[in-house]
Amino acid sequence: MSEKIAVLGAGSWGSILANVLDGNGHDVRLWSYNPKQVEELNTQHTNSHYIKDFTFSPSLVAYSDLASALVDVDAILFVVPTKAVRAVAGQVSEILQKTGLQPQLIHASKGIEQKTYKRISQILAEEIPATNRKSVTVLSGPSHAEDVARKDITLITAASESPDAAKYTQKLFMTSYFRVYTNSDVIGVEIGAALKNIIALGAGALHGLGYGDNAKAALMTRGLAEISRLATSFGADPMTFIGLSGVGDVIVTATSSNSRNWRAGDELGRGEALDDVINHMGMVIEGLATTKAAYELSQERGVSMPITEAIYQVIYKGKDIRQAISDLMQREGRSEF
Numbered sequence: 001m002s003e004k005i006a007v008l009g010a011g012s013w014g015s016i017l018a019n020v021l022d023g024n025g026h027d028v029r030l031w032s033y034n035p036k037q038v039e040e041l042n043t044q045h046t047n048s049h050y051i052k053d054f055t056f057s058p059s060l061v062a063y064s065d066l067a068s069a070l071v072d073v074d075a076i077l078f079v080v081p082t083k084a085v086r087a088v089a090g091q092v093s094e095i096l097q098k099t100g101l102q103p104q105l106i107h108a109s110k111g112i113e114q115k116t117y118k119r120i121s122q123i124l125a126e127e128i129p130a131t132n133r134k135s136v137t138v139l140s141g142p143s144h145a146e147d148v149a150r151k152d153i154t155l156i157t158a159a160s161e162s163p164d165a166a167k168y169t170q171k172l173f174m175t176s177y178f179r180v181y182t183n184s185d186v187i188g189v190e191i192g193a194a195l196k197n198i199i200a201l202g203a204g205a206l207h208g209l210g211y212g213d214n215a216k217a218a219l220m221t222r223g224l225a226e227i228s229r230l231a232t233s234f235g236a237d238p239m240t241f242i243g244l245s246g247v248g249d250v251i252v253t254a255t256s257s258n259s260r261n262w263r264a265g266d267e268l269g270r271g272e273a274l275d276d277v278i279n280h281m282g283m284v285i286e287g288l289a290t291t292k293a294a295y296e297l298s299q300e301r302g303v304s305m306p307i308t309e310a311i312y313q314v315i316y317k318g319k320d321i322r323q324a325i326s327d328l329m330q331r332e333g334r335s336e337f
């Protein structure tokens with residue numbers, strides 16, 4: 001199987017997923033809105049700001065013109081930050097309406113839209129009419145770009161309401177070091193993917209403050225419990241949270257210094273100012289915006305999410321982190337389940 005695939009977003013994840021697809025023999029067009037990055041990718045075959053010490057195959061071609069990247073595509077993979085998904089999908093939609101193409105849509109972004117609280121697959125389905133696409137599939141799981149770049153073993157899930165679309169995505173990506181499962185719980189997979197970044201921020205903060213393993217295990221476990229509570233209120237399958245996009249992604253992001261969310265939390269825990277943390281990261285820290293969306297959503301739906309609320313208070317209301325932890329610990333005793 002050799003497909004024509006446009007990968008939109010050439011950050012660390014988009015460029016490394018494009019590299020997996022290129023290695024599998026597909027015709028891959030990597031689009032970036034940054035012409036300097038496109039030039040670097042096409043002349044030096046590197047993407048130095050996002051992936052250090054990595055050289056791409058010359059067969060991977062980068063584009064700054066979106067319409068050229070979409071010529072005759074069979075599939076489009078969206079990997080831009082959440083805040084850019086709607087605008088990029090709108091541009092894609094205009095081009096697809098002119099060309100009459102009907103590609104499969106896949107995304108690998110992890111977040112929830114501000115104010116609308118929409119999941120990424122909902123945004124894509126809203127912006128791109130059903131006549132200009134096939135199904136929408138989400139690719140998600142514990143997968144740092146840095147590990148995939150060095151072909152470390154990675155397991156991930158492809159979730160779609162269409163079993164055929166999930167299988168199609170599985171086939172596109174499967175290779176010796178990158179194993180893809182299929183899944184039908186789009187809601188659970190997307191909410192798990194987005195909200196684990198809040199827990200990663202918290203775990204980094206605990207580390208920065210000097211807390212130990214018990215505290216981190218507690219945060220991950222109770223964090224997953226509240227993610228599951230919110231997601232099941234939308235109809236997600238509780239089993240999803242013992243899967244790759246649940247506990248799997250919580251483990252990888254809440255324990256690894258590869259995670260930008262973990263690193264941001266660690267720096268906040270060490271007392272750095274939020275603006276400084278954002279400025280020197282130079283890459284997307286999805287958990288910051290997701291904390292706000294998830295907190296507001298939990299209030300709107302009456303779902304108890306005390307950890308998310310505590311992190312929201314720290315990030316958006318300037319609450320002292322130690323005070324937030326102390327308040328969490330002093331909540332009234334209750335039953336675990």
Ligand SMILES: NC(=O)C1=CN([C@@H]2O[C@H](COP(=O)(O)OP(=O)(O)OC[C@H]3O[C@@H](n4cnc5c(N)ncnc54)[C@H](O)[C@@H]3O)[C@@H](O)[C@H]2O)C=CC1
Nearest residue numbers: 010011012013014033079080084109110143144145283284
């Ligand atoms: N880095 C990783 O290991 C993983 C990242 N993800 C998710 O993938 C998504 C993208 O993350 P990364 O590649 O890591 O981000 P990044 O910060 O490394 O790169 C973001 C890319 O998006 C582009 N971009 C930013 N604003 C844009 C806009 N308005 N229009 C078009 N392009 C724009 C940037 O130029 C850059 O190329 C996020 O939702 C993230 O949570 C998911 C799994 C793993």
Ligand SMILES: O=C(CO)COP(=O)(O)O
Nearest residue numbers: 141142143144259260261
């Ligand atoms: O989602 C990820 C790994 O599964 C990447 O997490 P960060 O965005 O925190 O780096």
